[in-house]
Amino acid sequence: MNFAIIGQYGGLIVHGILLTIALGVLGFLGAMVVGTLMAVCRISPIPPLRGLGAVYVEIFRNIPLLSLLILMVFGLPDAGLEMSLFWCAVVAIVLSSGAFVCETVRSGVNSVGIGQIEASRAIGMSFGQVLRLVVLPQALSRMIQPLTNIFIGTMLGSSLAAAIGLDELTNVTQQINVLTAEAVLTFLIAGLVYLVLCLLIGAAGGWLDRRLRASVGAGGRR
Amino acid sequence: MSAAVKDSDLFFDVPGPRGRRRIQIWSVVTSLALAALVVGALVQFAGHGQLEAQKWRPFLTPGYLNFLWIGLKGTLAATGIAMLVAFPLALVLALLRISRNRVVSALATGWIEFFRAIPMLLIVYAFLLFLPRQPIGLDLPLFWKLVVPMIITSSATTAEIFRSGILAVDHGQTEAALSIGFTDAATMRVVILPQAIRLVVPSLINALISLLKDSTLGYVVSYPELTQQGKVITTYTGLMIQTYIVVAVIYVIINMILSRVASYLDVRMHRRAAAAVGPLESDEAAELDTFATSGIGERIT
Numbered sequence: 001m002n003f004a005i006i007g008q009y010g011g012l013i014v015h016g017i018l019l020t021i022a023l024g025v026l027g028f029l030g031a032m033v034v035g036t037l038m039a040v041c042r043i044s045p046i047p048p049l050r051g052l053g054a055v056y057v058e059i060f061r062n063i064p065l066l067s068l069l070i071l072m073v074f075g076l077p078d079a080g081l082e083m084s085l086f087w088c089a090v091v092a093i094v095l096s097s098g099a100f101v102c103e104t105v106r107s108g109v110n111s112v113g114i115g116q117i118e119a120s121r122a123i124g125m126s127f128g129q130v131l132r133l134v135v136l137p138q139a140l141s142r143m144i145q146p147l148t149n150i151f152i153g154t155m156l157g158s159s160l161a162a163a164i165g166l167d168e169l170t171n172v173t174q175q176i177n178v179l180t181a182e183a184v185l186t187f188l189i190a191g192l193v194y195l196v197l198c199l200l201i202g203a204a205g206g207w208l209d210r211r212l213r214a215s216v217g218a219g220g221r222r
Numbered sequence: 223m224s225a226a227v228k229d230s231d232l233f234f235d236v237p238g239p240r241g242r243r244r245i246q247i248w249s250v251v252t253s254l255a256l257a258a259l260v261v262g263a264l265v266q267f268a269g270h271g272q273l274e275a276q277k278w279r280p281f282l283t284p285g286y287l288n289f290l291w292i293g294l295k296g297t298l299a300a301t302g303i304a305m306l307v308a309f310p311l312a313l314v315l316a317l318l319r320i321s322r323n324r325v326v327s328a329l330a331t332g333w334i335e336f337f338r339a340i341p342m343l344l345i346v347y348a349f350l351l352f353l354p355r356q357p358i359g360l361d362l363p364l365f366w367k368l369v370v371p372m373i374i375t376s377s378a379t380t381a382e383i384f385r386s387g388i389l390a391v392d393h394g395q396t397e398a399a400l401s402i403g404f405t406d407a408a409t410m411r412v413v414i415l416p417q418a419i420r421l422v423v424p425s426l427i428n429a430l431i432s433l434l435k436d437s438t439l440g441y442v443v444s445y446p447e448l449t450q451q452g453k454v455i456t457t458y459t460g461l462m463i464q465t466y467i468v469v470a471v472i473y474v475i476i477n478m479i480l481s482r483v484a485s486y487l488d489v490r491m492h493r494r495a496a497a498a499v500g501p502l503e504s505d506e507a508a509e510l511d512t513f514a515t516s517g518i519g520e521r522i523t
Contacts, residue, residue: 045237045245046245046248046249046252047245047249048249048252048253048256049252052252052256058474058478059474061477061481062431062473062474062477062478062481063470063473063474063477064434064435064438064449064473065435066435066438066439066441066449067438067449067452067466067469067470067473068470070441070449070452070453070466071462071463071466071467071470074456074462074466075462075463075466075467076463078270078272078462078463079266079267079270079272079463080266080269080270081266152339156339156340156341156342157341158341159341159342159343159344160341160343162343163343163439163441163442170341170343170344170347173344173347174347174351177347177351177352178351181355183348183351183352183355184352187344187347187348187352190344191336191340191344194339194340194341194344195336195339195340197339198338198339199339
């Protein structure tokens with residue numbers, strides 16, 4: 001192993017790592033927003049919005065991320081929609097992860113007891129108030145674990161942007177490997193970085209889960 | 223979820239006249255907004271000549287259809303073979319992980335946790351660029367350069383599905399089996415596994431969907447599956463949007479069928495459980511729900 005390449009290509013590697021983190025974090029945050037909005041649409045009383053939520057989930061949960069990336073990066077410019085490679089990748093990741101977030105939020109909302117909703121309605125809360133004040137806070141504490149998995153999945157999924165030529169960690173690894181033939185070292189570094197990122201997200205998720213469970217309390221289902 | 227209560231019943235009473243009117247008004251407004259969005263997209267596409275019939279008609283000719291059919295067969299072959307190897311391997315890994323032998327358990331845990339945290343594309347690149355090189359010299363045929371990484375990644379995530387299924391079987395079952403004189407192995411084989419596997423079937427179908435999506439990485443190794451065939455079509459014709467929309471639609475149809483099957487089995491599982499032991503306590507029902515939807519096997523690929 002020739003450790004000198006770490007010094008030589010250090011800048012490139014750091015750039016790749018930062019880009020991977022940016023893709024993962026932006027993708028997940030965007031997916032949280034889009035996914036929650038779509039979940040609210042799916043349980044709203046307005047039929048067209050329900051339809052929108054259902055169609056969104058069916059399409060974007062079932063389309064492979066790589067196909068979506070290719071379609072957005074190579075296809076959309078033909079229709080006159082130009083975006084930078086990075087933002088194309090972010091949007092594709094948001095749309096794809098958002099569908100998973102939507103399903104998680106919906107099943108989290110469904111896990112909040114009917115009694116809670118009936119009680120809030122009985123004291124005259126509106127749909128928005130029931131969601132915002134009663135259901136979502138409780139549902140959120142139960143969704144931490146699945147959402148953590150989705151965050152990890154988003155971080156790993158961002159590697160697919162390598163295949164469309166965005167120089168994030170996986171792409172950089174492959175580039176350095178082609179340039180130097182130091183395969184063991186480059187793959188080891190990339191693997192370790194992904195491992196650490198996933199462990200960090202997992203640990204943060206576990207910590208948040210314990211805290212929220214303690215503060216919201218295990219009760220409240222009935 | 224779908225099994226438990228319908229969302230619509232939860233959040234609002236049957237609306238009265240005024241509520242109905244308000245819902246109608248909002249329906250019209252949102253329908254118009256959505257329609258405007260769709261029309262806008264179509265105008266944008268049409269403005270750049272992407273809706274012209276001549277750009278779509280090729281996909282009805284036998285040549286193109288045959289080319290895509292080859293891709294579909296490639297996709298299904300890779301997914302099927304990967305599943306046949308990965309799922310049994312995953313079951314073995316799960317059993318090793320919960321075995322009492324510390325060393326075996328640690329090794330299995332290491333394998334699972336490591337490959338769960340590594341993107342599959344990285345493994346694909348390793349098989350493409352690193353393993354064929356000299357001291358190792360492992361140059362697999364194209365098909366296996368795609369399928370072996372699929373097996374490695376999927377076995378790790380699916381192992382966790384099996385493990386959570388095994389852990390979800392009531393502990394009393396193990397105690398009862400042991401107390402009537404079953405050995406450890408027999409308890410697992412005869413009592414626990416049949417129940418655990420039935421419990422995880424819906425999650426396994428989700429893992430199968432993930433595998434199918436993983437097979438798109440044939441695009442990277444140039445193995446002729448759907449996405450790769452799409453790439454070849456676009457290099458000859460330049461029909462970017464049309465080709466990849468057709469490809470995406472094929473994927474969506476296959477995956478929709480699979481996820482329908484999964485949710486059908488999910489619902490049937492709930493109904494069976496309800497028929498066997500009476501209606502579930504809401505706690506238990508919620509547990510089953512979160513179990514089936516906790517997304518252990520879900521990867522965003």
